[in-house]
Amino acid sequence: MEGPELLLEVKGLKTYFFLDEGTVKAVEGADFSLLRGGTLGIVGESGCGKTVTAYSITQLIESPGRIVEGQILFHRRLNGVEGSPATTEVVDLAKLRPGSRSICEIRGSEIAMVFQEPMTALSPVHTIGDQIMEVILLHRKVSKKEAREQTVEMLRHVGIPKSETRLDTYPFQLSGGMRQRAMIAMALMCRPSLLIADEPTTALDVTMQAQILELMKQLQREMGMAVILITHNLGVVAEVCEQVAVMYLGEVVEWADVEALFADPLHPYTQALLRSIPKLGQSKKGRLDPIKGMVPDPYNRPGGCPFHPRCAQMIAGRCDQERPPLVRRPDGRTVRCVLYADS
Amino acid sequence: MEKCSVLLTVNDLKMHFPIRHGFLQRVTGYVKAVDGVSFSVCCGETLGLVGESGCGKTTIGRCLMRAYEPTCGTMIYQNERGETVDLARLPGRQLKPYRRELRMIFQDPYSSLNPRMTVLDIVAEPLRVHHLAKGKDLEDRVAALLKRVGLRPEYMRRYPHAFSGGQRQRIGIARALALSPRIVICDEAVSALDVSVQAQILNILQDLQLELNLTYLFISHDLSVVEYIADRVAVMYVGKLVEVAPTERLFNAPRHPYTEALLSAVPKPDPRMRSRRIVLEGEVADPANPPSGCYFHPRCRYAQARCATERPELHDVGQGQQVACHFAEELSLSGVRAN
Ligand SMILES: Nc1ncnc2c1ncn2[C@@H]1O[C@H](COP(=O)(O)OP(=O)(O)OP(=O)(O)O)[C@@H](O)[C@H]1O
Ligand SMILES: Nc1ncnc2c1ncn2[C@@H]1O[C@H](COP(=O)(O)OP(=O)(O)O)[C@@H](O)[C@H]1O
Ligand code: SF4
Ligand code: SF4
Numbered sequence: 138m139e140g141p142e143l144l145l146e147v148k149g150l151k152t153y154f155f156l157d158e159g160t161v162k163a164v165e166g167a168d169f170s171l172l173r174g175g176t177l178g179i180v181g182e183s184g185c186g187k188t189v190t191a192y193s194i195t196q197l198i199e200s201p202g203r204i205v206e207g208q209i210l211f212h213r214r215l216n217g218v219e220g221s222p223a224t225t226e227v228v229d230l231a232k233l234r235p236g237s238r239s240i241c242e243i244r245g246s247e248i249a250m251v252f253q254e255p256m257t258a259l260s261p262v263h264t265i266g267d268q269i270m271e272v273i274l275l276h277r278k279v280s281k282k283e284a285r286e287q288t289v290e291m292l293r294h295v296g297i298p299k300s301e302t303r304l305d306t307y308p309f310q311l312s313g314g315m316r317q318r319a320m321i322a323m324a325l326m327c328r329p330s331l332l333i334a335d336e337p338t339t340a341l342d343v344t345m346q347a348q349i350l351e352l353m354k355q356l357q358r359e360m361g362m363a364v365i366l367i368t369h370n371l372g373v374v375a376e377v378c379e380q381v382a383v384m385y386l387g388e389v390v391e392w393a394d395v396e397a398l399f400a401d402p403l404h405p406y407t408q409a410l411l412r413s414i415p416k417l418g419q420s421k422k423g424r425l426d427p428i429k430g431m432v433p434d435p436y437n438r439p440g441g442c443p444f445h446p447r448c449a450q451m452i453a454g455r456c457d458q459e460r461p462p463l464v465r466r467p468d469g470r471t472v473r474c475v476l477y478a479d480s
Numbered sequence: 481m482e483k484c485s486v487l488l489t490v491n492d493l494k495m496h497f498p499i500r501h502g503f504l505q506r507v508t509g510y511v512k513a514v515d516g517v518s519f520s521v522c523c524g525e526t527l528g529l530v531g532e533s534g535c536g537k538t539t540i541g542r543c544l545m546r547a548y549e550p551t552c553g554t555m556i557y558q559n560e561r562g563e564t565v566d567l568a569r570l571p572g573r574q575l576k577p578y579r580r581e582l583r584m585i586f587q588d589p590y591s592s593l594n595p596r597m598t599v600l601d602i603v604a605e606p607l608r609v610h611h612l613a614k615g616k617d618l619e620d621r622v623a624a625l626l627k628r629v630g631l632r633p634e635y636m637r638r639y640p641h642a643f644s645g646g647q648r649q650r651i652g653i654a655r656a657l658a659l660s661p662r663i664v665i666c667d668e669a670v671s672a673l674d675v676s677v678q679a680q681i682l683n684i685l686q687d688l689q690l691e692l693n694l695t696y697l698f699i700s701h702d703l704s705v706v707e708y709i710a711d712r713v714a715v716m717y718v719g720k721l722v723e724v725a726p727t728e729r730l731f732n733a734p735r736h737p738y739t740e741a742l743l744s745a746v747p748k749p750d751p752r753m754r755s756r757r758i759v760l761e762g763e764v765a766d767p768a769n770p771p772s773g774c775y776f777h778p779r780c781r782y783a784q785a786r787c788a789t790e791r792p793e794l795h796d797v798g799q800g801q802q803v804a805c806h807f808a809e810e811l812s813l814s815g816v817r818a819n
């Protein structure tokens with residue numbers, strides 16, 4: 138195959154929640170793509186739609202929420218018969234019905250998720266081992282004994298010591314770091330081609346965070362899977378991602394290679410985010426430069442460019458009136474801001 | 481260092497929680513959450529306290545607040561009239577005035593505010609309890625406090641759920657400031673916040689410190705934040721301090737292997753600096769059953785035979801830096817600017 142191969146393309150995704158108080162436009166135009174084996178970071182302040190984007194990809198959005206527009210093209214590799222080359226089939230995940238058989242087949246086996254707070258994703262009343270085994274038994278034709286062996290093996294792989302006995306412990310008996318490892322083991326059981334990790338290290342301290350990130354990198358190398366890493370920690374993005382999508386109020390406002398994004402952020406929101414963080418080894422004991430104001434509540438989404446009330450470069454009469462176009466630059470970066478509309 | 485008037489001196493502080501077992505609830509051991517910690521804090525200074533989860537940071541804070549009865553040690557505090565008192569020994573009744581002078585801001589802006597109280601009640605409560613204001617005067621003072629932390633006083637009759645994480649943290653700060661404290665213990669005060677809101681709160685904390693001559697004990701596991709806000713930093717591991725130094729020195733020339741590892745684990749927001757990281761394996765040792773010798777030796781890349789048997793003491797290595805490592809003088813460790 139020539140060049141890098143696409144795994145996922147998200148085009149014009151919109152996901153809304155229809156509530157009595159009004160419509161929450163949680164995702165309002167997300168565009169990005171991801172290569173097979175690649176790593177994409179999704180960053181943005183809380184409430185900007187990162188989690189809803191991830192849930193949309195796996196069709197986990199529950200009523201009153203719904204994907205209302207857009208495509209999520211997943212390039213599935215169909216393992217051909219022994220000897221013949223693998224072929225790919227493109228599925229639009231946005232068109233699959235939540236809870237349908239097709240999405241259930243894909244979710245958990247080809248696309249897996251790791252959640253921010255493992256305690257909410259793991260059942261407190263079942264052992265780690267039983268929960269992980271259930272995933273394989275659901276998706277693969279294996280005996281209970283084989284499932285158990287594979288589980289022990291995977292737990293060892295993600296760095297859980299004494300995995301034969303840890304299998305029989307309950308989630309609350311493990312530390313935060315160990316629980317996150319168990320979650321990762323569960324997600325990887327079926328060797329997915331895409332792992333979506335929603336704030337996998339936010340609840341952990343720095344050393345545990347470094348351990349988990351190293352583990353994810355190592356497993357990714359070994360298994361060739363792609364990763365979407367959702368985080369609000371720009372340091373984590375810089376350490377592990379190849380591409381970055383920056384989200385603000387449901388829109389991907391910038392999408393770029395990680396080096397380009399940090400060296401030359403284009404969107405005023407990206408620039409402001411990068412300015413606002415204290416950087417290790419660079420503090421001059423001055424004041425930090427926070428983004429003014431805060432993310433507006435989702436019922437009062439500003440018109441025009443949603444960032445305009447907080448943007449230092451806002452052009453009155455334009456940014457507050459028209460929705461900025463999605464500009465694709467020659468190098469493939471995209472940015473949604475009028476400052477780049479004429480280039 | 482500049483001349484400093486010492487506000488608080490903690491000496492050999494220990495907090496051992498008994499582990500009870502069985503029907504008779506017999507004590508079978510102790511969790512040595514804080515095990516012989518000594519440090520001092522100057523007036524107007526920010527002392528950072530860092531370390532991995534479970535190493536005892538919050539417990540130190542709670543001992544200072546006397547939310548826990550320390551097992552032993554002294555906490556000598558110089559009060560507003562210049563008298564010194566040992567907060568560790570003071571009986572409950574006599575503690576009351578000091579509960580005004582030392583306040584704590586908590587980690588979680590969601591659970592630390594009572595959801596059934598309005599913002600007015602939350603911020604006013606300490607003033608009421610100490611009979612410092614009532615009626616219109618009380619409301620005026622709450623309004624002034626809210627303004628000071630950048631919140632609109634018009635919102636004071638709303639409940640916490642109507643506010644964002646950053647706004648709730650501001651409410652928590654306003655409440656902590658209500659009694660004009662002298663020392664504020666910030667326990668992971670910005671850890672749960674978004675980067676941009678975090679920057680706003682850090683700026684507010686710094687402005688307030690200058691305005692009100694506050695002294696902070698700033699507990700956090702985010703070293704970038706600590707570097708930004710602290711004048712000096714104490715590094716804690718399994719109930720003990722392993723290094724104390726002025727911020728610049730600690731970050732540029734750490735002398736303890738644990739400090740070096742912590743610094744190297746911080747993800748740097750610059751893809752060109754993708755570091756050859758020291759990934760500390762394993763977890764913090766169990767404070768109920770710590771390793772022999774230097775508690776850090778099972779995870780230390782520089783450990784030698786002596787480390788497994790002999791416990792290093794915290795000692796001075798010059799330039800205001802103290803280290804508890806047998807080889808502090810010999811090792812050449814890297815700080816954050818080395819790469
Ligand atoms: N009331 C208690 N009874 C028994 N053990 C306790 C108690 N409080 C804390 N501990 C133990 O003391 C140790 C230190 O806890 P502490 O909460 O001070 O850690 P910390 O450094 O603040 O961690 P974190 O970064 O996770 O907040 C831990 O092993 C903890 O389990
Ligand atoms: N189940 C839901 N019902 C209504 N609104 C929701 C729901 N889930 C998320 N939202 C709203 O969608 C927006 C995006 O949320 P989310 O994707 O969780 O943000 P992030 O992950 O970026 O912090 C927010 O305004 C949030 O309040
Ligand atoms: S479109 Fe206008 S308001 Fe929006 S980011 Fe660009 S300059 Fe700022
Ligand atoms: S005393 Fe030994 S084990 Fe402890 S930090 Fe120093 S070198 Fe490492």
Ligand SMILES: [Mg+2]
Nearest residue numbers: 184187188335
């Ligand atoms: Mg989220």
Ligand SMILES: [Mg+2]
Nearest residue numbers: 537538539667
């Ligand atoms: Mg704590």
